Amino acid sequence: MSELSHFKRPAALRFASVGFLSLWCLIAAFPIFWIAVLSFKAPIDSFAQNPFHVIFGPETLAKGKGLSVIDIVLGVAVLFGAYRFATTTLNKKVKELTPSGYLAFGWIIGAGLFGVAMAVILFGLLPAVTGFLNAYTGPLGTPVIGSTIEHYYAVWVENAFYQNFMNSLIVTAGVTTISLTVGTLAGYGLARAGTMLAFWILIIALVFRALPHSVLVAGYLPFFVNSASYLEPIFGESAPTLYGQPLAVIAVLVAINQPFTIWMLRSFFQNIPAELDEAARVDGCTHFQAFRWVIMPVMWPGVITTGLFSFLLAYNDFLVTSLLLDAQNQTMVPAITGYFNRETTTTDQVEAVAAAVSITAPLFLLVMIFQRQIVSGLTAGAVKG
16 A cells, blocks of 8 residues: 555645646636526626626516526426436436437437427426416525526527527538548548558548638539529529528538548547457458448447537538528528627627527537547547557
C-alpha cells in the first residue's frame, strides 16, 4: 500500500484539476442556463439590470404568471425520472424488443416514442396535475417565481416555427441517412483494402473536407438554379427546380460531411479484427453477409457516434441552409435570424431566445438517450493489448 501512495497525485494538483474543470463547466453551462431563464420571463424582467429580477421575475409574477413550489418540485422530479429512464430502462427495452439486425431502427423508434411521451407529459399531464394541486395546497401552491410560456406559444404557433422544425428534420434525416449508408460501406471497404488506391482516395477525401463550405455552395449553385432546364427533357414542362428545396441542402451537406464520415468509420472498422471476416467467410457467408451479420453488430457504437456528428452538422448549419433555402423552407437555425431582420423589439428578442432554447432541447434529448453508445464509440480502440 505504501508503494501505491507514490502514484497518487498531490493534493494541490487534484485541487487545481477539479477547480479548472468546475470553472470550465460553469463557463460552458452558464449561457445555456441563462437563456433558458430569459425565455420564460416577460421582456421587462428578461432585460433587467438586477440578475435576481431576471431569475425571479417580479413583473412576470405580478401578472399572475409564475411557478409554485409544487410546480418546481414536480417538474424537477419528472425531469430526473426522464433522465433515469432514458439512461437505464430505455436502453434495456430497446435491446430486448428489437429483432436481431435492426437495432438502429429500434433506437430511432425508441427515441421518437420517448420524445413524444415527454412532450405529452410536460405540456399536457404535468400542467393539469400541478394546476389541481396548486388549488388545494395553500402556500405551496402560490407562485414564487415569475414564469410564462407565452414566448414559446408565439414562436411555435403564431410564427409557425414548427414548419422550420419539420424542414430541419427532413434535412438532418436525409444527411444522416445518406452519409451513414455511403460512409459505412466505403469505410469498411477502405479499412479492409491495403492498396495505394485506397490511400489516395482517403487523401483526396481529406483535401475535399478542408475546402470552405462557401466554395462547395458556389460550385453547386449554378446547377441548382438551372436545374429545371436540365430536368426538362425528363419531366417536361413540370420539371422541378432544386434551388430553394431541402434536397439541394442535403446534397451539399452530404458532400461536406462524407469525407469526415468515411475517415471516422474507417478508423472504427480498423479496430475490428479482420479474423471476424475470415471466420464468417469460412462459415459460408459472402462478403456482404459477413459485413451485414458479423461486422455491423459490433460496429453500432461507432455508427451511432458518427451519426450524431452528421446530425449535428446538418442540424446546426447556417451558411448552406441560408443560401440555398427560400423563406418557406428555412430550417430552424437561419429562421432565428428572422427575428432580428425586422424592426426588432424586446419581445422579438425574447422570442428569439425561446426559439434558440427550442433548438437546444432536442440535442440534450439525443445525448441523454445515446450517451452510452457515444462514450463506447469514442473510446473504441483506445485500449489495446
